[in-house]
Amino acid sequence: MKNQKMYEPDDKMISLIRDNYNLLQSLGSFGISLGFGDKTVSQVCEEQHVDTYTFLAVVNFTINGYRDFDDATRLSMPTLLQYLKASHDYFIGFQLPFIRKELVDALDDKDNLARLILKLYDEYARSVTSHMKYEEKNVYPYVEALLQGKSVSDFEIDMYSKHHGQESNKLRELKSIIIKYLPSDGLRNNQLSATLYDIYNNEEWLSLHAQVEEEIFIPAVRRLEQKLKQSDVTAKISNMIGKNVDGTEALGEREKDVIVALVQGMTNKEIADHLCISVNTVITHRRNIARKLQIHSPAGLTIYAIVNNLVDISSVKL
Numbered sequence: 001m002k003n004q005k006m007y008e009p010d011d012k013m014i015s016l017i018r019d020n021y022n023l024l025q026s027l028g029s030f031g032i033s034l035g036f037g038d039k040t041v042s043q044v045c046e047e048q049h050v051d052t053y054t055f056l057a058v059v060n061f062t063i064n065g066y067r068d069f070d071d072a073t074r075l076s077m078p079t080l081l082q083y084l085k086a087s088h089d090y091f092i093g094f095q096l097p098f099i100r101k102e103l104v105d106a107l108d109d110k111d112n113l114a115r116l117i118l119k120l121y122d123e124y125a126r127s128v129t130s131h132m133k134y135e136e137k138n139v140y141p142y143v144e145a146l147l148q149g150k151s152v153s154d155f156e157i158d159m160y161s162k163h164h165g166q167e168s169n170k171l172r173e174l175k176s177i178i179i180k181y182l183p184s185d186g187l188r189n190n191q192l193s194a195t196l197y198d199i200y201n202n203e204e205w206l207s208l209h210a211q212v213e214e215e216i217f218i219p220a221v222r223r224l225e226q227k228l229k230q231s232d233v234t235a236k237i238s239n240m241i242g243k244n245v246d247g248t249e250a251l252g253e254r255e256k257d258v259i260v261a262l263v264q265g266m267t268n269k270e271i272a273d274h275l276c277i278s279v280n281t282v283i284t285h286r287r288n289i290a291r292k293l294q295i296h297s298p299a300g301l302t303i304y305a306i307v308n309n310l311v312d313i314s315s316v317k318l
Contacts, residue, residue, distance in 0.1 A: 054075050057075060117177060255292075268283060
């Protein structure tokens, strides 16, 4: 029976296992080995290079449904990726084949209904495996690219989130058929009951895995995306501000006058009259400004004028 308490870094790791034995599999997914004695959660995590905050966030969520982390920005994306990847390896490489073997041992291979049950299970296993392989091929490399500061223009986590879900109808149908329609002798009945128990546990585990992705992983990726977008904007502005410092052609005084006039909302004709030059000369100045600064929009020129002290921000209509 689960102990519904919130676990802290100073709690002993063995207490978590005693209270919630199904956390044993989660330890393996985090890369935490047994044999930790009476050490605390933080001691075990630090020694085995696992982020303590992220470990407890996942543990408290899967046990108690706790979502209100003190500081979600502290979640470690590398730790989450390690956990999710290892969970896939466990499920595809061990859990699915293990349950299939239990079914084979419990069913009469000469019975047509038994063969249909195996077929239904295999369809379910292929569906879940396909979903997890998609994540490993597309989602996880995308997140790793974000961690390296790389912008991936053809994918966003919301594209995945909208279609995210686990195939559960086939598993529900499988359980129903076994319970309602499959006759068996005493030995096979015990084997089927044990297999059903494992199937129910498997279903619960898969549901919690999907919830961790939806409630912890995907929101964390959204924050990472937003952080990268903000960094891109900052870099572009910094690049714009520092162009002259980098050795590109500097603006002339008359070109600066034209920028100020543009920021104030003057037309080409008004600028020409204001500066006592021809309209063609204004157009030439504007072309040179765009070439030198690589800025073509009024908003971009306004930002340039403000950060380079050509105009006071209080005088600009935003």
